[in-house]
Amino acid sequence: xxxxxxxxxxxxxxxxxxxxxxxxxxxxxxxxxxxxxxxxxxxxxxxxxxxxxxxxxxxxxxxxxxxxxxxxxxxxxxxxxxxxxxxxxxxxxxxxxxxxxxxxxxxxxxxxxxxxxxxxxxxxxxxxxxxxxxxxxxxxxxxxxxxxxxxxxxxxxxxxxxxxxxxxxxxxxxxxxxxxxxxxxxxxxxxxxxxxxxxxxxxxxxxxxxxxxxxxxxxxxxxxxxxxxxxxxxxxxxxxxxxxxxxxxxx
Amino acid sequence: xxxxxxxxxxxxxxxxxxxxxxxxxxxxxxxxxxxxxxxxxxxxxxxxxxxxxxxxxxxxxxxxxxxxxxxxxxxxxxxxxxxxxxxxxxxxxxxxxxxxxxxxxxxxxxxxxxxxxxxxxxxxxxxxxxxxxxxxxxxxxxxxxxxxxxxxxxxxxxxxxxxxxxxxxxxxxxxxxxxxxxxxxxxxxxxxxxxxxxxxxxxxxxxxxxxxxxxxxxxxxxxxxxxxxxxxxxxxxxxxxxxxxxxxxxxxxxxxxxxxxxxxxxxxxxxxxxxxxxxxx
Ligand SMILES: [Fe+2]
Numbered sequence: 001x002x003x004x005x006x007x008x009x010x011x012x013x014x015x016x017x018x019x020x021x022x023x024x025x026x027x028x029x030x031x032x033x034x035x036x037x038x039x040x041x042x043x044x045x046x047x048x049x050x051x052x053x054x055x056x057x058x059x060x061x062x063x064x065x066x067x068x069x070x071x072x073x074x075x076x077x078x079x080x081x082x083x084x085x086x087x088x089x090x091x092x093x094x095x096x097x098x099x100x101x102x103x104x105x106x107x108x109x110x111x112x113x114x115x116x117x118x119x120x121x122x123x124x125x126x127x128x129x130x131x132x133x134x135x136x137x138x139x140x141x142x143x144x145x146x147x148x149x150x151x152x153x154x155x156x157x158x159x160x161x162x163x164x165x166x167x168x169x170x171x172x173x174x175x176x177x178x179x180x181x182x183x184x185x186x187x188x189x190x191x192x193x194x195x196x197x198x199x200x201x202x203x204x205x206x207x208x209x210x211x212x213x214x215x216x217x218x219x220x221x222x223x224x225x226x227x228x229x230x231x232x233x234x235x236x237x238x239x240x241x242x243x244x245x246x247x248x249x250x251x
Numbered sequence: 252x253x254x255x256x257x258x259x260x261x262x263x264x265x266x267x268x269x270x271x272x273x274x275x276x277x278x279x280x281x282x283x284x285x286x287x288x289x290x291x292x293x294x295x296x297x298x299x300x301x302x303x304x305x306x307x308x309x310x311x312x313x314x315x316x317x318x319x320x321x322x323x324x325x326x327x328x329x330x331x332x333x334x335x336x337x338x339x340x341x342x343x344x345x346x347x348x349x350x351x352x353x354x355x356x357x358x359x360x361x362x363x364x365x366x367x368x369x370x371x372x373x374x375x376x377x378x379x380x381x382x383x384x385x386x387x388x389x390x391x392x393x394x395x396x397x398x399x400x401x402x403x404x405x406x407x408x409x410x411x412x413x414x415x416x417x418x419x420x421x422x423x424x425x426x427x428x429x430x431x432x433x434x435x436x437x438x439x440x441x442x443x444x445x446x447x448x449x450x451x452x453x454x455x456x457x458x459x460x461x462x463x464x465x466x467x468x469x470x471x472x473x474x475x476x477x478x479x480x481x482x483x484x485x486x487x488x489x490x491x492x493x494x495x496x497x498x499x500x501x502x503x504x505x506x507x508x509x510x511x512x513x514x515x516x517x518x519x520x521x522x523x524x525x526x527x528x529x530x531x532x
Contacts, residue, residue: 002322003373004322004370008322008370008371008402012320012322012354012363012366013322015354015363015401016351016354016355016357016363017354017355019359019361019363020359028402029401031398032399034467037469038361038363038398045360045361046360049360077357078355078356078358079357079360080356081358082288082326082353082358083288083291083292084316084360085289087360123295123296124294126292126294184296185297
């Protein structure tokens with residue numbers, strides 16, 4: 001049971017609500033001329049955090065649209081994370097839930113925001129243990145070890161390829177591989193076709209390249225295994241050079 | 252906390268200058284302080300930086316989001332994450348602000364002033380005890396800067412003292428915050444300090460601020476420490492047993508030489524007032 005009196009709780013609530021909305025409350029015993037500093041300081045932390053996380057969206061949206069969006073987010077949403085650097089994820093989720101892209105008639109907005117969030121997420125996410133692997137092996141028949149610190153995502157708009165101003169009308173199926181380099185911690189992005197996205201996903205699910213290609217050959221109606229194999233091996237070798245494919249999983 | 256080279260003055264570990272600090276032969280703090288919120292659950296490049304820092308310096312933790320003065324329940328999941336972090340990095344000092352940052356289930360990521368009231372005192376004492384029980388270590392509570400009181404029924408020094416004495420926690424005395432508040436609320440800083448539970452002070456903060464008008468100073472941590480705050484620091488340290496002292500610099504980061512000059516000046520002050528044979532608790 002709280003030892004706090006209702007009247008004290010109410011004063012605290014009113015001040016907090018004011019910081020969220022900017023609507024001046026009736027508070028007891030305050031220095032009225034100084035109250036606005038709290039709204040300013042709280043709101044600035046929120047704005048800075050969101051603008052730093054979403055620089056592309058921030059520059060793309062007209063100022064008045066952006067300002068209104070951020071204002072409404074801060075006023076309506078109750079931030080749940082105690083870690084302010086994770087708060088931009090809540091901004092993205094808020095935009096999805098409120099269908100901001102529908103309201104602004106910008107059907108690529110969710111993809112764009114998610115792309116920007118992912119860069120932050122992949123850069124900062126908790127370390128994932130690397131699998132034990134060998135550098136020598138059979139590309140087709142041994143299980144491949146991949147960098148576990150990655151995200152493979154599907155977009156409806158090519159937000160990772162084109163500028164925001166060029167996205168209109170480019171609806172389709174786009175796949176992005178984003179991963180973190182082990183030593184430098186740098187985030188790398190790579191656009192992949194639906195076929196290669198499928199291959200990567202199946203390798204991740206524990207299939208050998210040979211098994212994946214056999215499935216893919218019929219699934220994508222390629223019906224030319226040798227050609228598919230040649231392209232896929234080039235792709236996998238490229239990913240080895242980029243240190244995304246690490247080598248061959250130890251049994 | 253085992254301080255480096257028998258010195259007392261540490262610096263806030265900020266991402267803005269972490270790389271520079273880790274390679275630096277210029278800036279030589281006795282320890283570093285960081286906000287666990289900014290590092291918990293973070294991997295990759297920043298985790299590597301943190302691990303390097305932990306190899307080089309003792310770490311103290313200064314939290315941001317515990318929200319000890321909140322009407323909301325304590326976030327126990329979060330507290331257990333802090334506990335794990337503290338263990339992992341062998342942190343000996345964990346401090347938090349005497350303010351609230353979360354209310355009605357919404358985090359605000361800033362420090363709001365608690366009403367100086369008896370019921371708030373009781374509420375916070377119970378919460379500090381709960382935190383200390385869970386963490387199995389004392390919490391140090393910091394006097395915060397504030398720009399307006401809210402619904403106060405007692406003065407600030409009484410509010411702080413009753414909480415510290417009633418909960419058995421330690422106090423983080425932020426000398427700059429005392430200065431800022433004494434300016435903004437027109438009271439005598441030295442008199443205020445003399446009313447605090449000085450025997451419970453386990454840690455000191457020093458920082459710069461920005462005066463934005465004739466009547467208002469904002470606690471920005473973005474400027475050099477001013478002369479009057481150094482003077483108040485000298486006065487304050489003479490009243491205290493030796494404790495670690497931390498320079499907070501969060502924005503507008505200058506050359507490391509400049510930061511070291513501030514550390515050196517503080518070290519010179521405390522080496523005069525605190526005799527060498529004192530062992531820091
Ligand atoms: Fe402080």
